[in-house]
Amino acid sequence: MRPTDDLKSRVQNDWTAATDHPFTRALADGSLAPEKMAGYLQQDYLFLDGFVRLLASVIAHAPTLEDAVPAAQFLALITGPENTYFLRSFDALGVRADAPAASEARAFQDLMAEARHSGRYECMLAVLVVAEWSYLEWATPFAGRVDDLPFWLGEWITLHTGDAFADVVAYLRGQLDQVWPGLSAAERAHAEDLFIRAVSLERAFFDAAEAGFDVAR
Numbered sequence: 780m781r782p783t784d785d786l787k788s789r790v791q792n793d794w795t796a797a798t799d800h801p802f803t804r805a806l807a808d809g810s811l812a813p814e815k816m817a818g819y820l821q822q823d824y825l826f827l828d829g830f831v832r833l834l835a836s837v838i839a840h841a842p843t844l845e846d847a848v849p850a851a852q853f854l855a856l857i858t859g860p861e862n863t864y865f866l867r868s869f870d871a872l873g874v875r876a877d878a879p880a881a882s883e884a885r886a887f888q889d890l891m892a893e894a895r896h897s898g899r900y901e902c903m904l905a906v907l908v909v910a911e912w913s914y915l916e917w918a919t920p921f922a923g924r925v926d927d928l929p930f931w932l933g934e935w936i937t938l939h940t941g942d943a944f945a946d947v948v949a950y951l952r953g954q955l956d957q958v959w960p961g962l963s964a965a966e967r968a969h970a971e972d973l974f975i976r977a978v979s980l981e982r983a984f985f986d987a988a989e990a991g992f993d994v995a996r
């Protein structure tokens with residue numbers, strides 16, 4: 780079994796809860812209240828800050844230029860079209876971009892900083908694999924629904940579906956699978972711990988979004 784499949788199988792409960800969640804089902808069928816999407820996006824914009832730094836660290840730690848290029852191209856997408864999606868959505872929803880962090884966003888920021896500061900490529904990848912693979916899984920079944928949705932819902936699905944995004948997930952998983960056999964037991968345990976905590980935080984983030992984050996105006 781691929782190491783990344785094995786890691787996922789160890790947290791199947793949280794994984795399923797995070798990738799088949801009432802929040803994303805409501806997002807995809809258009810019944811999600813704009814206020815709830817606004818609160819989610821404000822908190823996710825704080826997530827994005829730590830994510831960009833973590834992805835930049837993966838680029839810095841990739842073993843070769845060839846290994847780094849797909850991450851660098853993905854970083855351009857995140858800081859380009861995804862960043863402007865957030866800003867256009869805040870504008871359309873009438874909310875500010877700089878909300879105070881809720882505990883779920885802070886916990887994710889802390890985890891990403893921990894992975895980055897570990898200086899370990901596999902630890903950085905473990906968190907990125909969870910973040911992107913789980914989003915590909917929840918969004919893919921809804922790829923055909925985007926045309927009927929307001930852009931702040933539909934484009935969020937589009938950003939996390941399609942061949943190019945599936946290639947990003949395949950690349951991140953491939954990098955982690957590739958380095959895994961060369962790791963010691965302690966190094967594997969460290970990366971696995973980050974993977975498990977990241978899945979749990981993905982679930983908690985959607986639970987909190989469904990309950991409704993406070994919205995800053």
Ligand SMILES: Cc1ncc(CN)c(N)n1
Binds near residue numbers: 911984
């Ligand atoms: C919390 C979270 N996890 C993952 C993603 C996917 N980029 C995201 N936007 N936000």
